[in-house]
Amino acid sequence: xxxxLCAALIVSLFEAxxxxxxxxxxxxxxxxxxxxxxxxxxxxxLGKLTTSIVDMHGQFVxxxxxxxxxxxxxxDPPAQYADELTEFHREMEFSHGDxxxxxxxxxxxxxxxxxxxxxxxxxxxxxxxxxxxxSSEYKSYQHGxxxxxxxxxxxxxxxxxxxxxxxxxxxxxxxxxQVTPADPPRDRFFGTQ
Amino acid sequence: xxxEKEKTGKVPHYLxxxxxxxxxxxxxxxxxxxxxxxxxxLTALALVGANAWAHQVADGMILTHMTDHVSWGLYIxxxxxxxxxxxxxVMMVIPAYLxxxxxxxxxxxxxxxxxxxxxxxxxxxxVADLGRxxxxxxxxPGLGEFNFPMSMxxxxxxxxxxxxxxxxxxxxxxxxxRYRGEKPDTRWYxxxxxxxxxxxxxxxxxxxxxxxxxxxxxxxxxxxxxxxxIASAFVTGPVFIIVSLQLVKRFTKLPIPEGPIQTLISVxxxxxxxxxxxxxxxxxxxxxxxxxxxxxxxxxxFGYDGHTGLVPWIWTAIILTLISAVMFLHPLARKNFAFLxxxxxxxxxxxxxxxxxxxxIPGFIPSPLGEIVEYSPSLVEWQVTVGxxxxxxxxxxxxxxxxxxxxxxxxxxxAELGTTDGEA
Amino acid sequence: xxxxxxxTTTVExxxxxxxxxxxxxxxxxxxxxxxxxxxxxxxRSWSADQSMDEFLQQHYxxxxxxxxxxxxxxxxxxxxxxxxxxxxxxxxQPIPGVQFGYALNLSVCNGCRKCVEACHIExxxxxxxxxxxxxxxxxxxxxxxxxxxxADYDHTVPAPGKYYMPVQCLQCDNPPCVDVCPVEATxxxxxxxxxxxxxxxxxxxxxxxxxxxxxRFNWKKPEIPTGEVNxxxxxLANRIRPAGVVEKCHFCLHKTRKGGAPACxxxxxxxxxxxxxxxxxxxxxxxxxxxxxxxxxxxDLGTRPRFFYFFD
Numbered sequence: 001x002x003x004x005l006c007a008a009l010i011v012s013l014f015e016a017x018x019x020x021x022x023x024x025x026x027x028x029x030x031x032x033x034x035x036x037x038x039x040x041x042x043x044x045x046l047g048k049l050t051t052s053i054v055d056m057h058g059q060f061v062x063x064x065x066x067x068x069x070x071x072x073x074x075x076d077p078p079a080q081y082a083d084e085l086t087e088f089h090r091e092m093e094f095s096h097g098d099x100x101x102x103x104x105x106x107x108x109x110x111x112x113x114x115x116x117x118x119x120x121x122x123x124x125x126x127x128x129x130x131x132x133x134x135s136s137e138y139k140s141y142q143h144g145x146x147x148x149x150x151x152x153x154x155x156x157x158x159x160x161x162x163x164x165x166x167x168x169x170x171x172x173x174x175x176x177x178q179v180t181p182a183d184p185p186r187d188r189f190f191g192t193q
Numbered sequence: 194x195x196x197e198k199e200k201t202g203k204v205p206h207y208l209x210x211x212x213x214x215x216x217x218x219x220x221x222x223x224x225x226x227x228x229x230x231x232x233x234x235l236t237a238l239a240l241v242g243a244n245a246w247a248h249q250v251a252d253g254m255i256l257t258h259m260t261d262h263v264s265w266g267l268y269i270x271x272x273x274x275x276x277x278x279x280x281x282x283v284m285m286v287i288p289a290y291l292x293x294x295x296x297x298x299x300x301x302x303x304x305x306x307x308x309x310x311x312x313x314x315x316x317x318x319x320v321a322d323l324g325r326x327x328x329x330x331x332x333x334p335g336l337g338e339f340n341f342p343m344s345m346x347x348x349x350x351x352x353x354x355x356x357x358x359x360x361x362x363x364x365x366x367x368x369x370x371r372y373r374g375e376k377p378d379t380r381w382y383x384x385x386x387x388x389x390x391x392x393x394x395x396x397x398x399x400x401x402x403x404x405x406x407x408x409x410x411x412x413x414x415x416x417x418x419x420x421x422x423i424a425s426a427f428v429t430g431p432v433f434i435i436v437s438l439q440l441v442k443r444f445t446k447l448p449i450p451e452g453p454i455q456t457l458i459s460v461x462x463x464x465x466x467x468x469x470x471x472x473x474x475x476x477x478x479x480x481x482x483x484x485x486x487x488x489x490x491x492x493x494x495f496g497y498d499g500h501t502g503l504v505p506w507i508w509t510a511i512i513l514t515l516i517s518a519v520m521f522l523h524p525l526a527r528k529n530f531a532f533l534x535x536x537x538x539x540x541x542x543x544x545x546x547x548x549x550x551x552x553x554i555p556g557f558i559p560s561p562l563g564e565i566v567e568y569s570p571s572l573v574e575w576q577v578t579v580g581x582x583x584x585x586x587x588x589x590x591x592x593x594x595x596x597x598x599x600x601x602x603x604x605x606x607x608a609e610l611g612t613t614d615g616e617a
Numbered sequence: 618x619x620x621x622x623x624x625t626t627t628v629e630x631x632x633x634x635x636x637x638x639x640x641x642x643x644x645x646x647x648x649x650x651x652x653x654x655x656x657x658x659x660x661r662s663w664s665a666d667q668s669m670d671e672f673l674q675q676h677y678x679x680x681x682x683x684x685x686x687x688x689x690x691x692x693x694x695x696x697x698x699x700x701x702x703x704x705x706x707x708x709x710q711p712i713p714g715v716q717f718g719y720a721l722n723l724s725v726c727n728g729c730r731k732c733v734e735a736c737h738i739e740x741x742x743x744x745x746x747x748x749x750x751x752x753x754x755x756x757x758x759x760x761x762x763x764x765x766x767x768a769d770y771d772h773t774v775p776a777p778g779k780y781y782m783p784v785q786c787l788q789c790d791n792p793p794c795v796d797v798c799p800v801e802a803t804x805x806x807x808x809x810x811x812x813x814x815x816x817x818x819x820x821x822x823x824x825x826x827x828x829x830x831x832x833r834f835n836w837k838k839p840e841i842p843t844g845e846v847n848x849x850x851x852x853l854a855n856r857i858r859p860a861g862v863v864e865k866c867h868f869c870l871h872k873t874r875k876g877g878a879p880a881c882x883x884x885x886x887x888x889x890x891x892x893x894x895x896x897x898x899x900x901x902x903x904x905x906x907x908x909x910x911x912x913x914x915x916x917d918l919g920t921r922p923r924f925f926y927f928f929d
Contacts, residue, residue, distance in 0.1 A: 222642050243656040250659070253836055253837035253861060254834070255836040261824065261834055264825060264834060323819050327667060327672060328817075328818045331802070331818050337800055339800070340798055340799050340801045343796050344797050344798055346798075346799035350799065409915070409918060561830050562766075562768075563765075564763075564768060
């Protein structure tokens, strides 16, 4: 709840209330309307489970959680932790602290996520969920110091393109994976160590 | 010519100067069999160098073994050394003019000619090192864009060319006057001689500042680099002249007195020890303190992280210089010319390494980011280097020959015009 | 010259006739000249490639708009002739009130070298040497000593016990490279340090002076397949460099002076890189400088870099 309050407070701060009777003050404000909005890359299919079925466009079909976890619900009580799973989702890797499934997934509406307060959240708003714990990352993110940037640094010239948390981090296994680096330098007479 | 006969002293300059130049050209192409053999040999080497350089310009500096890590190599090493040789010539000028050493005065022109030849070589090495020699004009003040006084290299351009012009003027003026059989006007050369003494110190100081001013290269970033340069210059210049004097004595009619050689031996005796002392002071600071500032010196003397490319070079240099120092201290050096010449050659070779490869290359190893890329010159670099040295020796030989023929009076205006010799 | 034959000298000088010695000298001179021409022959093909326009080109700061326009079109034509690629070269100027700053988060950099690769492609680097303005060092945890780092690691990253440190031109506010250049071929503009590849004489003094190994020399003409040439180019930035000149990172000014992000930032998959206008108090870079514990490389040298490192 506190997070929502804070968020609401922050939002209200940014939504400039119309106190300014003096037009000069408004002129001195940066013309935020002229700035391009940030574009946040959000991966498609959030809140869906990707299956091995391929559709007519050659895409893997994603199914909504409620398709299986419908009104009757499956698994009663639901598994607390990943290692308790006996069927389904066992191909997924789980490595995200001590979080239980229900820490993030709403148990009563499987197409929603849940904040610590119990409030429900759409899958598209996942960042608010992550921010509950990863506040310093979220703060850095808000100031462009986390999450990467492409597009334009100068928002009068074009939009800034940012990543959504889950573009880089799999929520179930958020650690950044090891990768094979691009080619090393090939300077002459170098690299005999 | 006959109408000028009676008043030879009044031959106008517009007639005598072209004749002087023509005479110089004739002298430079005349000689005995050994002269031709020597000049042909040098020409052949110079042509090899010219060819290698032409390839380097056409195909790029990739033909050298320099890299982004070791971005200066054999060329700049030779450049640095040769600036020292040029400055070292002043060790004849100082006794001759400041201490009024008459015997030295008679042969001082040899030191000035050495300065000219060494400077031309040094400048050629800079040109050989340029990635874009075609843009050389960018360095010319007024024509290009000259970063003066900020860049030490712009200072170097000024002092090196200035010193070259000074010496060309002094040598040219004295020889021309002698050729005309006139006594040189002191106003036209004494001020320049004194200027050249201060200037000689400046050329090697500025060249040292080129390196010592770089904060990111700890090996060079030391205040005693300039004194070290001067100390070794006062060895390399004089030892070259000591050997030259003996060759001149043997091959020409110019009388070479004993005095100047003895004076130069005394100069070398002190300078070579001062140079070793300064090197020792430097190395003490490096090795006793240790840390990252000593990495280059460690690499140079003992190898670093399994890389030992320069270790044989520097120990050769140290051993040669030490042996030479002991030989110079030995009384035999004053009596036995073979012994003396051996000492001279050892000192010259030792310092060529120490103030060349042993100074420039380790400045780059390890790189400022701690990487080790070693360097050894490519064939093209050796060819260009040999070529430049050969060309420099050609200039030295020819200039000496012209000068000596004029000084001894074998070549003079009066003889050519068939007039009486009015020389003092 | 004790040789008595030397007496011929004076005889010859006064005698206009051609004796044997004069003939030999003429022959020698001819042979010498021929040999010299032969030795210098490689320069002929090289000079054929050089245009007089380029040779006589003035310093960047002395060029009029018309001069620059002509030069840009000439360079485009040369690129087409030599690389077969249609490119557009322009000369964007610094944006008033903009001073670029860059910060890199060492906590998240994983050493993947995507920035290195992006730089290589964006800036039309020589393919054979895999050149790039960025060098990534694999550093030992707990040490800031580059000598314990390696740039040629070739295993999956991040490796245990290591952190990664990309180094490129730090765009110093007090750049030693600019001080030492004898011909002012490199200078500081409002937003960063640039090089005029058509003015550099290739003395490499700047390479010696740079304490960050940021500068590269074109030891030969860069090789780039026609299809891989990045056609969006700028004069002081990523146009294909001639052989024999020095180059370095320019913060992708062909993009950043138009508000875009530098290629290395765009390519970074971990979001370690923050770029922006240091003079804008609301910029990302300013937030990092004010809120993170940033440091610069070799601060003791007084170079005042505009490239900062920080840990979360």
